[in-house]
Amino acid sequence: MKEKNLTVIEHIDEIRKRLMVIVVFFVIAVIGSFFIAKPIIKFLQSEAGYEEFHAFNVVDPIALYLKVIIFLAIVLISPIIMYQFWSFISPGLHETERKVTLSYIPFAFMLLLVGIAFSYFVLVPFVMNFMKDLSAELGITQTVGINQYFTFLFQILIPFGIVFQLPIVLLFLSRLGILDPAKLVKIRKYAYFTLFVIAAFITPPDIMSHLLVTVPLFILYEISIVICRVGYRKFLKAEEKRKLEEIKAEQQRQIDEVMGNLEK
Secondary structure, three states: OOOOOOOHHHHHHHHHHHHHHHHHHHHHHHHHHHHHHHHHHHHHHHHOOOOOOEOOOOOHHHHHHHHHHHHHHHHHHHHHHHHHHHHHHHHHOOHHHHHHHHOHHHHHHHHHHHHHHHHHHHHHHHHHHHHHHHHHHHOOOOOOEHHHHHHHHHHHHHHHHHHOOHHHHHHHHHHOOOOOHHHHHHOHHHHHHHHHHHHHHHOOOOHHHHHHHHHHHHHHHHHHHHHHHHHHHHHHHHHHHHHHHHHHHHHHHHHHHHHHHHHO
């Protein structure tokens, strides 16, 4: 582990540098997203299943445009954000831990995209169909606001993108020895209940939509436990190897000290 004791001011300065890098890449991503936001908005509109959208406020079009640009920019620079976070904590890690945890970043980005894709292609259609059927049963004519529709999309896409980071986060903690997988097994029923409640909040009140979200979340939790076990075993092996090396180093130091005294 690197011996690098930083003062509070130095830590703050380090954070400031990391944030500056993120801001620079964010600005670049915003500029790039400006050119791809319009076709994405049109595509999402065409896939929504409504004949037309309405703007209930004069600034709704620009507000929507900015929301999509910012969303795209954050997704694009998420690997940069993860790398900057890793760079900030890496001085406190051993060499092996630094290399291993760095390799998690591409997988975390992939899981973010998988979570967003799952929520859009699987969950959103169920929610939209449920709302349309309910409106028809109640005799309600839906007048859909473009800004409201995209806000609804973000409220589903963003949480799922974050939730799908669970395996990587738990693997990261177990690889550092912070989290014991046995604890995840002990709290399984509480975790299931929490995931069940989360699914209830983000799905309409019909059993199929609820199961469609709850079951993948349960599977994701079980996968996280398996992955954590692998990471924790590697941590224990690394710790055992490190302790043996320390013992050998100490024995060698004592031998050198004895030999030095004999030569005197």
